[in-house]
Amino acid sequence: ACGSSDEEGSSEDGEDQSEITVGASSTPHAEILQEAQPLLEEEGITLNVEEYQDYVLPNRDLEEGEIDANYFQHIPYLEDQQEQNGYDFANLGGVHIEPMGIYSKDFESLDDVQEGTTVLMSNSTADHGRILSLMEEEGLITLDEDVEKVEATVDDIAENPKNLEFDAGIDAALLPENYEREDNVLVAINTNYAIEADLNPSEDALILEGSDSPYVNVIAANSEDEDNEALNTLVEVLRSEEIQSFIEEEYEGAVVPVDE
Amino acid sequence: MLEELFPNVKMEDMIEATNETLYMTTVSVAGTFILGLLLGLLLYLSGPGGLWDNKLLNWITATVVNVFRAIPFIILILLLFPFTDFLMGTIRGPGAALPALIIGGAPFYARLVEIALKEVDKGVIEAAKSMGAKYRTIIFKVLLPESMPALVSGITVTAIALISYTAVAGVIGAGGLGDFAYFYGFQRRDFDVVAVCTILIVIIVFIFQFIGDYVSRRLDKR
Amino acid sequence: MLEELFPNVKMEDMIEATNETLYMTTVSVAGTFILGLLLGLLLYLSGPGGLWDNKLLNWITATVVNVFRAIPFIILILLLFPFTDFLMGTIRGPGAALPALIIGGAPFYARLVEIALKEVDKGVIEAAKSMGAKYRTIIFKVLLPESMPALVSGITVTAIALISYTAVAGVIGAGGLGDFAYFYGFQRRDFDVVAVCTILIVIIVFIFQFIGDYVSRRLDKR
Amino acid sequence: MISIKDLTKVFQTKDQEVRAVDELNLSIDKGEIFGVIGYSGAGKSTFIRLLNRLEEPTSGEIELNNENLTGLKKNELRLARQEIGMIFQHFNLLWSRTVFDNIAFPLEIAGVSRKKREERVNELIELVGLSGRGGSYPSQLSGGQKQRVGIARALANNPKVLLCDEATSALDPETTDSILDLLVGINEKLGLTIVLITHEMHVIRKICHRVAVMEQGKVVESGDVLDVFLHPKEKVTKRFVDQVMGDPDREDSLNLIQENYRSGEVIQLHFVGENTNQALISDLSRKFEVDVNILHGKITQTQKGAYGTMLVQLVGDEEVVNQSIEYIRTTSVEVEVSPNA
Amino acid sequence: MISIKDLTKVFQTKDQEVRAVDELNLSIDKGEIFGVIGYSGAGKSTFIRLLNRLEEPTSGEIELNNENLTGLKKNELRLARQEIGMIFQHFNLLWSRTVFDNIAFPLEIAGVSRKKREERVNELIELVGLSGRGGSYPSQLSGGQKQRVGIARALANNPKVLLCDEATSALDPETTDSILDLLVGINEKLGLTIVLITHEMHVIRKICHRVAVMEQGKVVESGDVLDVFLHPKEKVTKRFVDQVMGDPDREDSLNLIQENYRSGEVIQLHFVGENTNQALISDLSRKFEVDVNILHGKITQTQKGAYGTMLVQLVGDEEVVNQSIEYIRTTSVEVEVSPNA
Numbered sequence A: 001a002c003g004s005s006d007e008e009g010s011s012e013d014g015e016d017q018s019e020i021t022v023g024a025s026s027t028p029h030a031e032i033l034q035e036a037q038p039l040l041e042e043e044g045i046t047l048n049v050e051e052y053q054d055y056v057l058p059n060r061d062l063e064e065g066e067i068d069a070n071y072f073q074h075i076p077y078l079e080d081q082q083e084q085n086g087y088d089f090a091n092l093g094g095v096h097i098e099p100m101g102i103y104s105k106d107f108e109s110l111d112d113v114q115e116g117t118t119v120l121m122s123n124s125t126a127d128h129g130r131i132l133s134l135m136e137e138e139g140l141i142t143l144d145e146d147v148e149k150v151e152a153t154v155d156d157i158a159e160n161p162k163n164l165e166f167d168a169g170i171d172a173a174l175l176p177e178n179y180e181r182e183d184n185v186l187v188a189i190n191t192n193y194a195i196e197a198d199l200n201p202s203e204d205a206l207i208l209e210g211s212d213s214p215y216v217n218v219i220a221a222n223s224e225d226e227d228n229e230a231l232n233t234l235v236e237v238l239r240s241e242e243i244q245s246f247i248e249e250e251y252e253g254a255v256v257p258v259d260e
Numbered sequence B, C: 001m002l003e004e005l006f007p008n009v010k011m012e013d014m015i016e017a018t019n020e021t022l023y024m025t026t027v028s029v030a031g032t033f034i035l036g037l038l039l040g041l042l043l044y045l046s047g048p049g050g051l052w053d054n055k056l057l058n059w060i061t062a063t064v065v066n067v068f069r070a071i072p073f074i075i076l077i078l079l080l081f082p083f084t085d086f087l088m089g090t091i092r093g094p095g096a097a098l099p100a101l102i103i104g105g106a107p108f109y110a111r112l113v114e115i116a117l118k119e120v121d122k123g124v125i126e127a128a129k130s131m132g133a134k135y136r137t138i139i140f141k142v143l144l145p146e147s148m149p150a151l152v153s154g155i156t157v158t159a160i161a162l163i164s165y166t167a168v169a170g171v172i173g174a175g176g177l178g179d180f181a182y183f184y185g186f187q188r189r190d191f192d193v194v195a196v197c198t199i200l201i202v203i204i205v206f207i208f209q210f211i212g213d214y215v216s217r218r219l220d221k222r
Numbered sequence D, E: 001m002i003s004i005k006d007l008t009k010v011f012q013t014k015d016q017e018v019r020a021v022d023e024l025n026l027s028i029d030k031g032e033i034f035g036v037i038g039y040s041g042a043g044k045s046t047f048i049r050l051l052n053r054l055e056e057p058t059s060g061e062i063e064l065n066n067e068n069l070t071g072l073k074k075n076e077l078r079l080a081r082q083e084i085g086m087i088f089q090h091f092n093l094l095w096s097r098t099v100f101d102n103i104a105f106p107l108e109i110a111g112v113s114r115k116k117r118e119e120r121v122n123e124l125i126e127l128v129g130l131s132g133r134g135g136s137y138p139s140q141l142s143g144g145q146k147q148r149v150g151i152a153r154a155l156a157n158n159p160k161v162l163l164c165d166e167a168t169s170a171l172d173p174e175t176t177d178s179i180l181d182l183l184v185g186i187n188e189k190l191g192l193t194i195v196l197i198t199h200e201m202h203v204i205r206k207i208c209h210r211v212a213v214m215e216q217g218k219v220v221e222s223g224d225v226l227d228v229f230l231h232p233k234e235k236v237t238k239r240f241v242d243q244v245m246g247d248p249d250r251e252d253s254l255n256l257i258q259e260n261y262r263s264g265e266v267i268q269l270h271f272v273g274e275n276t277n278q279a280l281i282s283d284l285s286r287k288f289e290v291d292v293n294i295l296h297g298k299i300t301q302t303q304k305g306a307y308g309t310m311l312v313q314l315v316g317d318e319e320v321v322n323q324s325i326e327y328i329r330t331t332s333v334e335v336e337v338s339p340n341a
């Protein structure tokens, strides 16, 4: 159904009407797409949203052509997946960031962090470099110079003055529970989960990623569709004023729109 | 009133999820019953003292059964992708969950079948042998009928295990109540949805259990 | 040679994962055995024709058992957090998986226990009654010993189901082979790791099955 | 000791209602060995199972030691049962226990110490002739051996009442005799009350004091063993006694006799506890000119003298034969002319 | 028809080796009713189970109809078994089938059509006296009723050979007789060969042609029923025959006699198929001045005349008594002086 230039399906006023299907995670991606549907309709594009619950199948389906584009992953994950699976995808442009935050119930500020504190991270390896570089920025650790930040793992920590311990085996959705229940731990929580758990990222996080983060959620499509008009229109619409203010209002800081 | 208690619950979603669960469960129970019975019989018959007493066959069957029981269900789904794709023409939706459910459930039921068959009185098997019964006759007219109450109870247990497997099958978009609960409960923390889903699952479990118990009791003429 | 075949497999990771799986499985099997036996006895004894024949008690037990069997394991883990936290002082790691494993496994084993007890010859129960045995005596000296081979086979089946549950327990960082396999297989597509993990799980399953079969056969004096 | 009033047990099957025990009244004394006979399906097993409430009666009452058994609470019933041993028709041994442990089971239940248990069990194993087989499992025993384990088990805890359901049906005569001797011994020494179902009439004759005949759930006749055997009142009892008085060959013999002995008169003599008239045949032969051919019969010595039945042929003049029959009538020996009619 | 050579079956238990059947040799003719007796545990059940290879022999050979049964392939064995009916000591009925369906089972196996099956089963239910109970399940039957279902089932497919393991042990004498008549009828009409284990000697006497006595896995004696009974050679056989010849009371009687009859001479008379000397007592009494007291004994008519044993007391002058004993020795009646010694 990759028919952005299909002649068929014209609307009544004679304009070219094309149809695209985009795979997305349900929050916030699908919700954002749904918000964009009427705007696209005005541009003569019918947008179908296919919701996914995992992070493997959307890429797989994209490659097989079941969907025209997907909108669920950030750039480092996209790159990692392309490398792992040999996908030939193109990044059509970023839409938003879900800033990663590091939270703690017991420490007021980073200075309070004690020797040997455990840092909890999700079992999603794509997040590890992100969290570690965030911690490096705050001076909690330093990472090996030779390693690319986004690919860093716990093994790449060069200096660890506070002897922090790392536990990176927990499902991302469960981390708020750990935050709630465990004493004297630092928990790295994806903002969407933090919000579901009634945390306020801007207030509760000890460290919160800024909009300069490389972890931008992008629209990805097969390389041959890089210049597809409908898909590029989609990106444009998603970066429009209307959608950006929708994101800011709806997600209260948990999702930050980007436009470069 | 109900809406206050369960603000996030949408009726049509629930009905759809229930239908998906029922569909996946009933079809996979049927498949598991047949495949499991077959494997279980094979295990029992080829086992020590069984009718076919055959070390090699027993070893092979036991290996197949154990391997498929050993593989975590979630990995099984993954491994079965090519097979599922070939068989169902898709790897998504409730239909695509069936091969994994059946292949995951059958080895499990096979063991329950084996246990049930072992409890059959040796005397009546001997009686059938003494009449010159074929193995087929012994199987269908002695072993299965005499162990029927336990076989029925066993498939009830398996059916209920399959219901909870369907939750895991959610990763391939199979849907169903368990997945709905997982998704909303785990990821969205809408506990009212979790509660409703769980109640619906419990009701389904009760219905299966009730039917199983009833049939098993009616069959038991001891 | 081995390294070529399995380039991504790290020995120490495997050993650790194996240890975690073994730890979770053995402890939860022990817990499941005790709790499941208790529930199973309760189901049987309070059931129609049982020693205590008590509709209400039977209904309550059946409800508890069915409810806990109905809740998908992953939701169960979530729901048990407060309890786990209280009991184990943590909600992470292999230890924290135990309450969920036991509470998930026990109702399941309870049904297998019930099935096994139903197969006990009514005659010997009557014999014990005619001697004026206490219920306790009938339970411990008649029902349990006479159904022991089936009880052992049942706990073997349950143990192997628990092994595959441990994979799901990975979500709380419990580790273990199943989680490892899922993680690498699903997220990283290092299929050599999946293969090694699966082989290790199969070996563990075989060991459990072998021990179970052996013990069950030795106990069976029929 | 045991008194039974209007005891009824009805089984409901799909297509009919079986009145297995039907308004049965009976009383059994302390220290008595009470036999129950009857055709297959008469309700004997059901009756004996009602006595320790393994089967709950549909209606009626059982009193044991002046205690209303039917009204007992669970715990009381349990204690009462510890004093009632039972031998089952189908043995009901625990396959998971060895011979030794099966016999030890009632002792464990009664809380006897390990040492005493061991002593008692070894003694019992010896008694029932299973020495050396204590470690075998029931599946390794022959039918009769299983039954003996069941007997030993029932006796283990020195019960006050013993209920036996075909306790010797799987045993050869020698073993049967030794078991019966054992039972009589315990009955005499310890005053054990025994209720015994059997279809082997020599068992009844050998050890029972009284006997009841059951038919279709009812006791149709009961009384002293000798009385019932010698003077059966009910038709069914007659048929039963005739057939089983240790003389199941009478019918056959009668047929052969009718074929072969057409001359003379065939009569039947009943010796009912005779001390004086045992030489009747000598006597007759000398007093009358008749030959007395002994055709068929059986005589046994009992405490009360000889008893039994004999078919004899009197060969001689018709008149003399009639005279001799008249003479026999003057003695205490009973005579029946044309018994095969 | 059945010829058995060096048949041996050894069971291994934990602490010992049981030679249940031990180098047994025997042959059974076509159309014969062959009895096997022996004490409990002698190996009878094991022996009969070897005959249709329910038990695989440790060594030895069985020939059936000149076919080597021990060498048969699975499928041949299966077909051979369809011609061999078996009645089990423990019935082995399928609890999941009604009486009707249990009896129909061998017919289903043999592939008999539904209509014929129905006819045959109803006929058999009638024959074994279970009319109206066809729809009951085994758990709803009494012990004897179960056994009768087992008998009907074994006969259903008109077998050529019937193996009976204590087929009538749970039956009352009337039912036993009717079953035995049934067996004899089939034996005579259809030439059915029957191997029959029992401990009821009257069953042997009533229907068997030949009998074998087993002890500790061996056949210690075998031959025509009358021969074995009247002239037992082995000590064990004597004990057995003595005890079971329908006269298990002899011992008791002897004791009583020794106590009560101290005067005179107690002798034992054996009538071995007598036609001429049945009036021996009349004879004696007239010839000699002795009173003949009949103390104990049993006489039965057979095809060959009367046989049996009688304990009598000769009361009179010592010399006359001795003379009469001498006289008896001249007749065909065998005499034994001081039988209780």
Ligand SMILES: Nc1ncnc2c1ncn2[C@@H]1O[C@H](COP(=O)(O)OP(=O)(O)OP(=O)(O)O)[C@@H](O)[C@H]1O
Pocket: D139, D140, D141, D142, D143, D144, D145, D170, D172, E011, E012, E013, E018, E019, E020, E038, E039, E040, E041, E042, E043, E044, E045, E046, E047, E089
């Ligand atoms: N499976 C077995 N394992 C060990 N010993 C056994 C086994 N089956 C039978 N026996 C032993 O073999 C001997 C013969 O047993 P069998 O059943 O043939 O006796 P039987 O003559 O039929 O006795 P009964 O009249 O009591 O039925 C017995 O001592 C018995 O204990």
Ligand SMILES: Nc1ncnc2c1ncn2[C@@H]1O[C@H](COP(=O)(O)OP(=O)(O)OP(=O)(O)O)[C@@H](O)[C@H]1O
Pocket: D011, D012, D013, D018, D019, D020, D038, D039, D040, D041, D042, D043, D044, D045, D046, D047, D089, E139, E140, E141, E142, E143, E144, E145, E170, E172
């Ligand atoms: N559970 C039951 N359900 C239905 N009918 C039953 C049940 N138990 C026994 N009966 C029937 O009750 C009657 C009496 O049975 P019972 O066992 O008392 O006979 P029995 O005198 O012991 O006979 P046997 O000498 O053959 O053992 C039989 O007709 C039997 O079929």
Ligand SMILES: [Mg+2]
Pocket: D044, D045, D046, D089, D165, E142, E143, E144
């Ligand atoms: Mg009975």
Ligand SMILES: [Mg+2]
Pocket: D142, D143, D144, E044, E045, E046, E089, E165
């Ligand atoms: Mg036997």
